[in-house]
Amino acid sequence: MIDHFGINCADFDKSKEFYDKVLGVLGYTRQMDFGVAVGYGAEGHPAFWIGDMNAGNVAGPNREMHVAFAAKDPGGVQAFFHTALALGAEPLHEPRLWPEYHDKYYGAFVRDPDGNNVEAVFHGGGPQT
Incomplete structure (x- = not known):
């Protein structure tokens, strides 16, 4: 999880x-x-x-926490992102590959209602084009 x-x-x-x-x-x-x-x-x-x-990557005074949930596939990452937006979450990063982490890191980030940085990630690459 x-x-x-x-x-x-x-x-x-x-x-x-x-x-x-x-x-x-x-x-x-x-x-x-x-x-x-x-x-x-x-x-x-x-x-x-x-x-x-102190590096400017924290939203507000609550010292946001970051948690990443494991997705079973790229569709799970996309579903997480779109469901969160439908619930009013602030989008931070749309689903995409993040090669700076590794070449198959596919993730999306939102800010939850309390200001935390929440992510869904799949380590097997993005959707096939």
């Missing part, structure tokens, strides 16, 4: 040091680092992300 999730951190440098060490003893390492966000996990899959809440 949960593919990955992320939290935002007030002291990003301190949080990176903390998670590098506490997750390191559990066998998890940095899998991706975008400067303002770091993904931890194993075997190339960042399942837990931390973000710099």
